[in-house]
Amino acid sequence: MTALVLVEHEGGAVKDATLAAVTAAARLGAVHALVAGEGADARSAAEAATKIAGVEKVLLAADPAYAHMLPENVAPLAAQLMAGYDAFVAPATTTGKNVAPRVAALLDVMQLSDVIGIEGAKEGGRTFVRPIYAGNAIATVESRDAKLVLTVRGTAFARAAAVGGSAAIEDVTGPGDAGLSSFVGIEATKSERPELTSAKIIVSGGRALKDAATFEQLIVPLADKLGAAIGASRAAVDAGYISNDSQVGQTGKIVAPELYIALGISGAIQHLAGMKDSKVIVAINKDADAPIFQIADVGLVGDLFAIVPELTSKLQY
Amino acid sequence: MRVLVPVKRVIDYNVRPRVKADGSGVDLANVKMSMNPFDEIAVEEAIRLKEKGKASEIVAVSVGPAKAQETLRTALAMGADRAILVETEEAVEPLGVAKILKAICDEEQPGLVVMGKQAIDDDSNQTGQMLAALTGRPQGTFASKVEVEGEHVTVTREVDGGLETVRLALPAIVTTDLRLNEPRYASLPNIMKAKSKPLAVKSPADYGVDVAPRLTVLKVAEPPVRQAGVKLGSVDELVARLKTLGVVA
Numbered sequence A: 001m002t003a004l005v006l007v008e009h010e011g012g013a014v015k016d017a018t019l020a021a022v023t024a025a026a027r028l029g030a031v032h033a034l035v036a037g038e039g040a041d042a043r044s045a046a047e048a049a050t051k052i053a054g055v056e057k058v059l060l061a062a063d064p065a066y067a068h069m070l071p072e073n074v075a076p077l078a079a080q081l082m083a084g085y086d087a088f089v090a091p092a093t094t095t096g097k098n099v100a101p102r103v104a105a106l107l108d109v110m111q112l113s114d115v116i117g118i119e120g121a122k123e124g125g126r127t128f129v130r131p132i133y134a135g136n137a138i139a140t141v142e143s144r145d146a147k148l149v150l151t152v153r154g155t156a157f158a159r160a161a162a163v164g165g166s167a168a169i170e171d172v173t174g175p176g177d178a179g180l181s182s183f184v185g186i187e188a189t190k191s192e193r194p195e196l197t198s199a200k201i202i203v204s205g206g207r208a209l210k211d212a213a214t215f216e217q218l219i220v221p222l223a224d225k226l227g228a229a230i231g232a233s234r235a236a237v238d239a240g241y242i243s244n245d246s247q248v249g250q251t252g253k254i255v256a257p258e259l260y261i262a263l264g265i266s267g268a269i270q271h272l273a274g275m276k277d278s279k280v281i282v283a284i285n286k287d288a289d290a291p292i293f294q295i296a297d298v299g300l301v302g303d304l305f306a307i308v309p310e311l312t313s314k315l316q317y
Numbered sequence B: 001m002r003v004l005v006p007v008k009r010v011i012d013y014n015v016r017p018r019v020k021a022d023g024s025g026v027d028l029a030n031v032k033m034s035m036n037p038f039d040e041i042a043v044e045e046a047i048r049l050k051e052k053g054k055a056s057e058i059v060a061v062s063v064g065p066a067k068a069q070e071t072l073r074t075a076l077a078m079g080a081d082r083a084i085l086v087e088t089e090e091a092v093e094p095l096g097v098a099k100i101l102k103a104i105c106d107e108e109q110p111g112l113v114v115m116g117k118q119a120i121d122d123d124s125n126q127t128g129q130m131l132a133a134l135t136g137r138p139q140g141t142f143a144s145k146v147e148v149e150g151e152h153v154t155v156t157r158e159v160d161g162g163l164e165t166v167r168l169a170l171p172a173i174v175t176t177d178l179r180l181n182e183p184r185y186a187s188l189p190n191i192m193k194a195k196s197k198p199l200a201v202k203s204p205a206d207y208g209v210d211v212a213p214r215l216t217v218l219k220v221a222e223p224p225v226r227q228a229g230v231k232l233g234s235v236d237e238l239v240a241r242l243k244t245l246g247v248v249a
Helices: A016-026 A039-050 A071-084 A094-107 A212-226 A234-238 A269-275 A304-314 B037-051 B068-078 B094-108 B127-135 B188-194 B235-244
Strands: A002-006 A030-037 A055-062 A087-091 A111-115 A117-119 A127-132 A137-143 A148-152 A168-171 A181-188 A201-205 A229-232 A259-263 A280-285 A298-301 B002-006 B009-011 B033-035 B057-064 B082-087 B112-116 B139-149 B152-159 B162-169 B172-176 B199-202 B215-221 B230-232
Touching: A002 A016, A002 A071, A002 A094, A016 A030, A016 A087, A016 A148, A030 A039, A030 A071, A039 A055, A039 A168, A071 A094, A071 B127, A071 B139, A087 A094, A094 A111, A094 A148, A094 B094, A094 B127, A094 B139, A094 B152, A111 A127, A201 A212, A212 A229, A212 A259, A212 A304, A229 A234, A280 A304, A280 B235, A298 B235, A304 B235, B002 B037, B002 B094, B009 B068, B033 B037, B033 B068, B037 B057, B037 B068, B037 B112, B037 B139, B037 B172, B057 B068, B057 B094, B068 B082, B068 B188, B068 B199, B082 B094, B094 B127, B112 B127, B127 B139, B127 B172, B139 B162, B152 B172, B230 B235
Parallel strands: A002 A030, A002 A087, A030 A055, A055 A168, A087 A148, A111 A148, A201 A229, A201 A259, A259 A280, A280 A298, A298 B230, B002 B057, B002 B112, B057 B082, B082 B199, B112 B172, B139 B172
Antiparallel strands: A117 A127, A127 A137, A137 B215, A181 B162, B009 B033, B139 B152, B152 B162
């Protein structure tokens, strides 16, 4: 079996989520990577992709039509290339989730979304594990389709090494611009901090932070000291303390850092679904019965407004 | 312009799902069911488009059991004009639903399809994208803002790195994210009125669509339980513990 992995890239670099998708794809068989994009950016992303351990070949589709991963243009390209492959694997990022189902429908196959496990170590496995009901249940499903299309949850698979490989680049062309859609712009969240989904430490705040100003006063100094990314519960996002792209949970980002510090987060099911795979979870909350304590490795019951500044001052970094 | 709004009947957002003892699925007997929350947002968005004079008629569609009529009545009570139930007691996968919706689009010729980005039961996040592929139309997924202007719709999308804006030629498929709007509650008079709005009942066979599943569910299990750790008494103890665990210097 040979799998084609959709490479997510930005500014000529391969994004980390792709590396987990490569690991998952390697469980199915040989791995080729597809880089779709424009000009020099796409070429340098393709060159980076040749170095990913386990990737045997990189297909480069360089065309302005593929510049912003518009699914109307990229899906027909991928579907056309799939004539030579048995599986299409994309990271379960907003880009992968946008493109992969469109590819699956063009191939007339059912996609396996958000795969967290592949059963059977032998090549050609068709049994997959995926969360349903916001992670409240785990389904094991088998595909009967001729070709597989899956999106892979990045926190569930180790990242393939970004260096060490030496694949060749093959230029490919696709149908180009379908003329249905155009990219207008992106309002990127500017931050000096690590990205939530790849951060080693995350400091996350909940509704108990009271308002946007308090959220910033308490969370930012601690995150600065730890070099951490900042997350939030859906309640904090809905209350307007911080923008939605910081939301951790089933409806936001799924994270699994080395250390997750939950401040004033009660631990709603949907939040836990987004962070319960973190290695060490610390919870600080004034309510000793908050559900977050049922999954936290280390808990501290008390007043955030006293504890957090004290913690920030006592941590050496 | 006609707007098509597919809606799904799912386990209520506030109910904690229980896995059946035999591992065959999630227990839905005697469990409160509601409209998928993302679909409620889609219905609301369609109604707002109608209120702004951009949409002329809203057609709600559901693929599901007879009881999905209740979900469609909710959509009608919120403000949809008529409804179509494609009745089947079997679970239909996203690809099958997309094929049925494609057939309905061929009949109804909507200018816009607005639907939830995912259902909160199977969490697939596929049907909108698949419908867009099958109809050969553009897709604006995970929408937090939708503006219809002439022959185009401009969609602001919630993506990992921020907010992306795309411009799509109509007809188009839009899938909703949480912050697009806050759905209204249906008023009692509107709930009464909804009872007399038209609701057509069809079957997948009426559309000539094969909805046989492609995936076999081998088992459904509870997620692994994470053990609660220790509660400490002071910040000093917390700092010491974090050092012992090796997660801070």
